Amino acid sequence: MSASRFATLIDGVLGREGGYSNHPSDKGGETMWGITIARARAAGYSGPMRAMPRDTAVEIYRLFYWTQPGFDRIDEVAPELAEKLLDIGVNMGAAVAGRFLQRALNHLNGRGSLYGDLVVDGICGAMTRAALNSLIQRRGKELALRVLLAMATAQQSVRYVEITEANPAQEDFAWGWQVNRVVTAA
DSSP states (O other): OOHHHHHHHHHHHHHHHOSOBOOTTOTTOSEETTEEHHHHHHTTOOSOGGGOOHHHHHHHHHIIIIITTTHHHHHTTOHHHHHHHHHHHHHHOHHHHHHHHHHHHHHTSTTTTSSOOOOOSSOOOHHHHHHHHHHHHHHOHHHHHHHHHHHHHHHHHHHHHHHHHHOGGGGGGHHHHIIIIIISOO
């Protein structure tokens, strides 16, 4: 993937995430560019959250939400799907996004006739990519990717409902999540 494509993807993420926030209902606490204080500290950033440079956020996203979960490799085959996984990962955790894809692939494997069930671990490694390629080969790229994108988006929407059911304070974000992540995001 080109550096310019990743820059475009990250511009979209940063546009949705915004700048500094410390909303009382946000379980992540202080955030800057959508990066929680816990993630920033784990990535080695020790300064004030309000002062986190954009470039630091971009590198955190590149490492923890693109490369480590394997979405960069999904992008080689299915750019729109990889973009959706990045968006889900940023908002729900990269492993959640990976599990959404793996669950969808398991659901579509024809009881194992196309490829074996994947371990749903959230890491989109060689086995996940092989399953994706098998589905594309069998069902056709355009249709397979439309179905997977719809399934990932549906799981994302349902997870937001589950989050607000478990913690009503999260309803402060429910409308924005559905509009900005489910309806209008990648």
